[in-house]
Amino acid sequence: EVQLVESGGGLVQPGGSLRLSCAASEFIVSSNYMSWARQAPGKGLEWVSVIYTSGSAYYADSVKGRFTISRDNSKNTLYLQMNSLRAEDTAVYYCARTGSGYGERYMDVWGKGTTVTVSS
Amino acid sequence: DIQLTQSPSFLSASVGDRVTITCRASQGISSFLGWYQQKPGKAPKLLIYAASTVQSGVPSRFSGSGSGTEFTLTISSLQPEDFATYYCQQFNSYPLTFGGGTKVEIK
Numbered sequence: 001e002v003q004l005v006e007s008g009g010g011l012v013q014p015g016g017s018l019r020l021s022c023a024a025s026e027f028i029v030s031s032n033y034m035s036w037a038r039q040a041p042g043k044g045l046e047w048v049s050v051i052y053t054s055g056s057a058y059y060a061d062s063v064k065g066r067f068t069i070s071r072d073n074s075k076n077t078l079y080l081q082m083n084s085l086r087a088e089d090t091a092v093y094y095c096a097r098t099g100s101g102y103g104e105r106y107m108d109v110w111g112k113g114t115t116v117t118v119s120s
Numbered sequence: 121d122i123q124l125t126q127s128p129s130f131l132s133a134s135v136g137d138r139v140t141i142t143c144r145a146s147q148g149i150s151s152f153l154g155w156y157q158q159k160p161g162k163a164p165k166l167l168i169y170a171a172s173t174v175q176s177g178v179p180s181r182f183s184g185s186g187s188g189t190e191f192t193l194t195i196s197s198l199q200p201e202d203f204a205t206y207y208c209q210q211f212n213s214y215p216l217t218f219g220g221g222t223k224v225e226i227k
Contacts, residue, residue, distance in 0.1 A: 035216075037164075045156075045164060045207055047216040058214045061121075094163055103152035105211040108175065110163035 002026045002109055004095050009114030016085050016118070022078040022095030022111055030073045033098040035107055036080045038091035038116075046091075049080065050098055050105065063089075085118045092116075122146055122210050126219035132227040139195040141222045143208035148188045152211040155184055155193045158221075159204045167206075168193065198224070 008020040020036070036048040049069040051057045057069050068081040078095050092115050096107035123146040133139050143153065151171035156164040166175045168184035171191055181196040195202055203226055208219040 044221045045158075045209075045218040047209070047218065050214075050216070060215045099169070099211075103150060103211050104169065105216055106154040106166055106169040106209070107156075107164070108166045108169075110165070112163055 002097075004097070004109060004111035006093065006095055006111040006114035009093065009116045011117045011119065012085055013120050014086060014118055017081070017083045018085065018116060020080040020082065020093055020095075020114055020116070022080075024076050024078070024097075027097065027109075029071050029076050029078055033100045033105070034069075034071065034078045035096045035098040035105070036069060036078075036093060037096060037107070038089075038093045039113075040088070040091045043091075048093070051078070053100065082116070085116075087118050090116060090118050121215055122149060122213060122217055124208055124210055124217055124219035126206075126208060126222050128222060129220060130223045130225070132225050133198050134227045135198055135200055137198045137227075139198050139202075139224060141193045141206055141208075141224075143186075143191045143193070143219050145189045145191075145210055145212075149210045149212035151187045153184075153186070153191050154209050154211065155182075156207045156209065157202075157204045158207065164207065169211075200226075 003025040035050045051069045066084045092113040094113045097109040099106045125144045155168040158164040172184045205223045
């Protein structure tokens with residue numbers, strides 16, 4: 001079964017760092033565009049970042065310079081390194097397989113999410 | 121950034137009703153729009169992409185239409201499992217953005 005499983009969430013103090021992981025099953029991460037999105041408690045969805053098969057990456061303005069998306073091909077795993085965390089980064093973080101055609105960045109396979117709480 | 125405005129933000133409907141949700145973009149996005157369904161505590165599920173293409177496995181009662189700046193998601197006959205929150209998302213340019221969501225509740 002095609003599946004994504006996130007891990008690495010938790011409680012972190014403001015200014016701290018966290019690395020989220022997203023392990024894929026039954027498809028190859030490096031052969032697909034992959035994204036992270038998040039959802040703050042009681043709020044809507046927010047796109048965070050995408051990485052292309054080429055390794056090029058794009059970020060939401062709210063995380064640019066603080067978050068880094070990457071992947072480990074040998075582990076078939078996607079990552080999100082989050083630095084300088086703020087209270088407003090508190091959310092459930094989802095990874096998702098993403099379309100690669102022009103104008104087709106729809107997310108067709110989602111993980112169940114991992115919760116990040118930034119608080120002192 | 122492209123803003124997406126969904127309306128209504130909340131609607132109350134009965135099983136069997138025809139439901140239409142609108143998503144308006146702040147600038148033209150061709151047909152680069154998708155729709156997702158999200159149930160409480162669950163990940164979003166892709167329903168529609170390219171404005172009107174139904175994702176594999178999605179029931180035929182779901183349909184999408186529109187191009188440019190105005191789009192609609194229609195559920196032809198609401199079923200009990202359709203009560204959820206629906207989001208549109210544009211893929212025209214970065215940053216990718218979502219609409220604010222439409223919560224569909226049981227009347």
